[in-house]
Amino acid sequence: MSSSPTATKSPVGWDQDPVVRRTPRRAPLAENLRADVCVIGLGGSGLAAVGELIRRGLSVVGVDAGRVAAGAAGRNGGFLIAGSAIAIHEAGRGWGLAAALDLYRQTLTEIGALAELLGPEVVRRVGxxxxxxxxxxxxxxxxxxxxxxxxxxxxxxxxxxxxxxxxxxxxxxxxxxxxxxxDDAAMNPARRALGLAELYAGSARLFEDSPVTEIRTGLVSTEAGSVAAGLIVVAVDGKLEMLLPELAGRVxxxxxxxxxxxxxxxxxxxxxxxxxxxxxxxxxxxxxxxxxxxxxxxxxxxxxxxxxxxxxxxxxxxxxxxxxxxxxxxxxxxxxxxxxxxTPDARPLVTEARPGVIACGGYSGTGNLVGPIAARAAVALGMDGTQPADYFAS
Ligand SMILES: Cc1cc2nc3c(=O)[nH]c(=O)nc-3n(C[C@H](O)[C@H](O)[C@H](O)COP(=O)(O)OP(=O)(O)OC[C@H]3O[C@@H](n4cnc5c(N)ncnc54)[C@H](O)[C@@H]3O)c2cc1C
Incomplete structure (x- = not known):
């Protein structure tokens, strides 16, 4: 890890938090590595994938184009509200009530799990x-x-x-x-992601400031290095269709x-x-x-x-x-x-975009809880072939 501090003049209000300000930047990827899985994108979703892969005992390399949570994951409203981007009764009408309720309950569980992992200073269970x-x-x-x-x-x-x-x-x-x-909660989103990265850094190799330039089956390339991996998880919400143009129209x-x-x-x-x-x-x-x-x-x-x-x-x-x-x-x-x-019907996307490349994203403006659930579904699809639940577009 390099020692230069996170920039203090960020336009993002959350970055004024002293913990965020003093979190050191991680080094960029500068060599050719091998891992069981490479995760692209270290926001709340990518880090949930990293956590799940560690839990499964796999070797993981994670890369981000900027800082951990450089994208929406560190710049959002910090709402941890159960459910999806649309209200549960509307989701029920669109996707079927069972699917809408199932996702709602999963997101409630996700709030509890995050609160336990990161503590009350990061996740405030205020409703x-x-x-x-x-x-x-x-x-x-x-x-x-x-x-x-x-x-x-x-x-x-x-x-x-x-x-x-x-x-x-x-x-x-x-x-x-x-x-x-x-049962809902509030957080500083940058604190959430940086906290997770800190928890997982001992078991996974995480690199910042490493924009991915090419994704091929089995190989992720950045300007100064690469990761050869049997599975690649792309956990990028905004601009996903720029990284994987075949997803244009779906996100x-x-x-x-x-x-x-x-x-x-x-x-x-x-x-x-x-x-x-x-x-x-x-x-x-x-x-x-x-x-x-x-x-x-x-x-x-x-x-x-x-x-x-x-x-x-x-x-x-x-x-x-x-x-x-x-x-x-x-x-x-x-x-x-x-x-x-x-996405067209607000169902998050979890899909195999290329052989061995699973993408998740498209949370339609509400991804703090749904994103991690989608990222774990992406891991399950890639590792076990488990088809994503009905509340995902796959
Ligand atoms: C203003 C705003 C307010 C919001 N408010 C809320 C809210 O209150 N509650 C809620 O649930 N949701 C909210 N959202 C939505 C939520 O922030 C996102 O859905 C969620 O954070 C997505 O997280 P993610 O980890 O999936 O993706 P992202 O945050 O998009 O993270 C993707 C990461 O991938 C990296 N990346 C991108 N391209 C490359 C590349 N080529 N190489 C390497 N890395 C790359 C990016 O740097 C980024 O760090 C809000 C979003 C915004 C913008």
């Missing part, structure tokens, strides 16, 4: 609030009407979860009305954006809060800083892009909605964006 609308009173007739529709949708979600013994409560409090999901890259603020009224957001049909989301860290994302529905066409830098339109939207979430004007300190992959 989450789904609000109808944004915090505060509606500011227009249209907002008022949309809120009514969304409350009815919350009711549908409530009834379904209750009917299947999954914890859910109605929320009626200072932020508005909606649902409280007590499509979009940009999601966030900003972070200076500390404001601690306790204003007791847990991750998402509103307006989940399009806007914010959490407050223990220091009182607000991390907010969203607005993609306002700029749908512009956000189908592989550009990973923030844009003026979405950032202006976030400037307005952060006032609603914070309850008062607040100073913005960081602005950033990252790429994610979408």
């Amino acid at each position: 989450s609030i789904r609000l109808a609308g944004l915090p505060g009173e509606p500011t227009s007739q249209a907002e008022q009407e949309d809120r009514k529709l969304e409350l009815a949708d919350c009711d549908e979600q409530f009834e379904l979860l209750r009917a299947h013994g999954i914890a859910v409560e109605r929320y009626d409090g200072p932020l508005g009305q909606g649902l409280f999901l007590p 499509r890259t979009a940009r999601l954006q966030m900003l972070a603020t200076e500390p404001v009224s601690p306790g204003r957001l007791p847990c991750p809060v998402y509103g307006r049909w989940g399009y806007d989301y914010a959490q407050q860290d223990v220091a009182g800083r607000i991390f907010i994302g969203g607005g993609r529905d306002r700029f749908v066409e512009q956000e189908w892009t592989t550009d990973g830098s923030p844009s003026a339109g979405i950032q202006q939207w976030l400037d307005q909605s952060v006032v609603r979430f914070a309850g008062a004007p607040v100073r913005v300190t960081h602005r950033w964006a990252a790429s994610v992959g979408y």
Whole structure:
């Protein structure tokens, strides 16, 4: 491991965390190695694959183009919310209720496993609030009407979860009305990934700053080295179709954006809060800083892009909605964006893209929990030939 510290001037608000700042950078791959499995992408998903491969007693090399969690895995909202990118009743209608419930329960188990692995300092089991609308009173007739529709949708979600013994409560409090999901959690996503890398580094060889230039059956090449491996797992969410062009049409890259603020009224957001049909989301860290994302529905066409830098339109939207979430004007300190992959029906993709090359990605904007589950399914497909569950597109 090299000793140069992680850059302190990152635009990403999460990187201000002292643990993230002082985590040393790992050396790039600079030789030709052999391993049972090579994992490309060291975000939350790739690291889950690494963990699973270690558990199976296999030799693993993991490579990332940048730092661990250089992509969305280190730049997201930090919500650990059970389920997939679409609400469970909607997923049930699209994929079948059994598949939607199965994935929901898997993600609940994943929260518990992560909390146990990384501890309460990284995974805060505070629950989450789904609000109808944004915090505060509606500011227009249209907002008022949309809120009514969304409350009815919350009711549908409530009834379904209750009917299947999954914890859910109605929320009626200072932020508005909606649902409280007590088993959900919050994290600093960069802390999660760096923590996992630290845990696994003794049993797997992990390399940063090593962009993969070519993937062939049995061989992964970077500029300065290569990995010969019987199985290759590509755990890349955004821009997956650039690395494996045969997946174009099955996954499509979009940009999601966030900003972070200076500390404001601690306790204003007791847990991750998402509103307006989940399009806007914010959490407050223990220091009182607000991390907010969203607005993609306002700029749908512009956000189908592989550009990973923030844009003026979405950032202006976030400037307005952060006032609603914070309850008062607040100073913005960081602005950033990252790429994610979408699939046509929001089912994550786990597929053999080339012989011996299994890809997972396409979490449609919600991959902190589904990503690791998909990555383990990718390992099972590659190692045992186990076909992915119905809630995956394969
Ligand atoms: C702004 C934003 C907010 C979000 N909020 C949430 C949220 O609150 N909750 C939630 O569940 N999900 C959220 N998501 C989605 C979630 O972040 C992603 O689905 C998830 O992090 C994907 O993780 P991953 O490990 O699969 O992939 P990625 O994070 O995409 O990681 C892939 C890794 O592969 C590396 N890589 C790419 N190309 C190469 C190459 N050629 N060679 C080597 N390495 C390469 C990248 O550097 C990267 O580190 C959000 C996403 C964004 C952008």
